[in-house]
Structures are given as C-alpha cells and as structure tokens.
Amino acid sequence: MDRMILPEAEWQQRAGLDRLVRVLGDVRYVGGCVRDTLLGLPVSDVDLATPLAPEIVVEHLKDAGITAVPTGIAHGTITAVIESGPIEVTTLRRDVSTDGRHATVAFTDDWREDAARRDFTMNALYADPATRELTDYFGGMADLDARHVRFIGDPYQRIAEDHLRILRFFRFLARFGDSPDKAALDACTARAKDLMALSRERIRDELLKLLPATDAVRVTELMITRGILLPVLPEIAAVERLAHLAAREAEAGIAADPLRRLAALLPPDAAESVGARLKLSKLQRRRLCAAVVPAEGGPKPLAYRAGTETALDRLLLSNRPLAEAMFVATWLPPRFPLSGGAIVARGVRAGPEVARLLHAVEDRWVAEDFPDAAEVERIADHLVGQALRSSSSA
Known part of the structure; x- marks a missing residue:
C-alpha cells in the first residue's frame, strides 16, 4: 500500500512548532489540523498527541523554557505556549467509564486505543511531524474523500x-x-x-x-x-426563514452569523426564552431579541438608532431590498455633534427641557439625513428659539 502523506501547509511553519516537536520527541499531529489540511481548508488550531504522561510533558517543556499550562491535565491535556501561540498536547487515552456527559480516562501508549475513543473516523487521523506520514486506523481517509461522516x-x-x-x-x-x-x-x-x-x-x-x-x-x-x-429546542420547527437568510447572506457577500441564523429559526416571541435557556450572554440575548423585531424606517436611521449590527440582522432577515443591507454593512453612523451644554448655552435652564430639546434636535438631524455640524447648530437655534418664545408667551 502506498504511504499516505499529509500535504505541506502554512501552519506547519508556525514559529516554535518545530522546536516543540523536537523537545517532546514522540508526538503526532492529530484531529482537525490533519483533517482540514487534507480538505484544503485553513487551520487555526494545532493539536499534538503523545504517549508521554502529562507530568513528563510538563517536565520536558519546563526544561526547554516553554510555558506549560495545565488546561486539562486530568484528561491529559497540557497547553504549550510557543512563539506563534498555544498548542494543545494531549497524552494518549482510553476511556475507563463514561456517563454521557463526562469521561474518566486512563493514559496509554497505544495509538490505536487512543484513536478508538475518538468520535468520527475523519477525526482519528494522525500525521508524523517529521515525515508527514499519515496513520489511519478506521478508514477515515476514505470517509474524508467521500465526505462521509461516520462514527468509529x-x-x-x-x-x-x-x-x-x-x-x-x-x-x-x-x-x-x-x-x-x-x-x-x-x-x-x-x-x-x-x-x-x-x-x-x-x-x-x-x-x-x-x-x-x-x-x-x-x-x-x-x-x-x-x-x-x-x-431541547421545540421552538425550532421550520427552516424556511433560515433558507431565506442564508440565500441573502450569500448574495450580499456577508458572512454567515450564528446568532442571526438562530434568530431566523425562532418565532419572535421565543427569542427571550430560548436565549435564557441556552445561557447566552446578556449581550447575545439583547442582540437575538433585537434581531427578530421587524426592520422599520430607512437603513441609515435604523442603523443609527439600533446599531449597525442589529440593523444588518433585521434587514437580512426581512424582504427589503438587499442593497440596504449591503449599504449598512459598511456604513459608519456619524456621531451626533451636539451636547446638552449647547442647549443650556442658548438660554434653556438645566433640567428635563434640555434633554427634550436635545432629542428633538437629534430627531431632526436624523430625519434630514445627518447634515453637517453647522446645519445642526441652525436646527438647534431654530428649535430652542421656538421653545423659548413659547415659554415666554405662556
């Protein structure tokens, strides 16, 4: 049988990776970096597997002056911090017991045993850093070629x-x-x-x-x-809005966004409860709830009031012209060039009336398509003048 070789890829030249491999000795690339390289996809995370026990890995790294972080030492994972970033180094393992949520593992020096506990055949591929020769115990290469996701x-x-x-x-x-x-x-x-x-x-x-x-x-x-x-998520019952959104994202050349796509799958009245159930952050929950609100008003006022991210979500989820979403994706809303002090300086006593007038000037500024600062000053003069005349005649 012909030897299978991992193609050369840019990530293999990461600063410090060669030295890390030399320091540890008996290691192989494993998992996503091997799979994605074989598929011609970019690689962000590089993982190494080794039969060395975790404490030996730590010892070797410290002797070489490489920072070792025990990120998952109970499961055999040490993060080595090299010049180009973190690399996870995991000792070969076998499962001792599992309950569907957690696993108790024992360490091993058997590469096949380590491969056997992985989930899919395409994730159980190893490559020797020196020769780039691949090891495939369970037909992962064939499944990868066929784009066949199969459990081991x-x-x-x-x-x-x-x-x-x-x-x-x-x-x-x-x-x-x-x-x-x-x-x-x-x-x-x-x-x-x-x-x-x-x-x-x-x-x-x-x-x-x-x-x-x-x-x-x-x-x-x-x-x-x-x-x-x-x-767990009975609210997700139809895919039509997701398909509509995905098509619009693709046509506009706008990257798919997971929260926006989640919003497309939910009835509007379920966004808050689903966000809470999934333990989304407060910021994520606010965005999810804002995304399901219908897009109203022109694209500029919408982006200024709701923020460009929310405006883009609403416009892409809607049936409005795609050009509006494409515009908002690159538009930077201007900053309102007036403060409460400018209203007080025009003779308005500090208090609620200042805030009311400031909002009135801002509303006019937005309605008139964000004119320059000089025009904002004229708008302020006009509205404050009206208010002062009204109060003096009262």
Missing part, C-alpha cells in the same frame, strides 16, 4: 459515551458531509432525548458552531425532520 465503531455506544456527539454529528455533516451515514443518523434519531441530560451551555456551543456552516440549511431541516432538537 457502534454509533449507539459512541452516543452513550457522550451525548453531545449527536449534535457534533450534525455539525460535521453541515461542514464536511455530502450524505449522512445511515447507521449514525438512525442512532442520533433514536437517542435524541439523551440531549436533555446535557448542560445548555454545551448545546448552545454546538448549535452556534453548526449554524454558520456551509450546509447548515439542509442539515437543520434534516434535524427538524428527525426530531433531533425537539427535546
């Missing part, structure tokens, strides 16, 4: 080990898959209620990774048809 071994067992693998299956299908593996799909469908045992944060993180994927519309529709989200 029995899919029911893999889901029982970690229920999140149900959502990971669909996320990988949306990003890499052409057609679902039938055994995997049937297992995910049968075990969908297992998602109820997961923390909402884990569900949120997977969902927000899935939604911007290239094939998110088709895969989300498949999830709805199969009842995957029904136990």
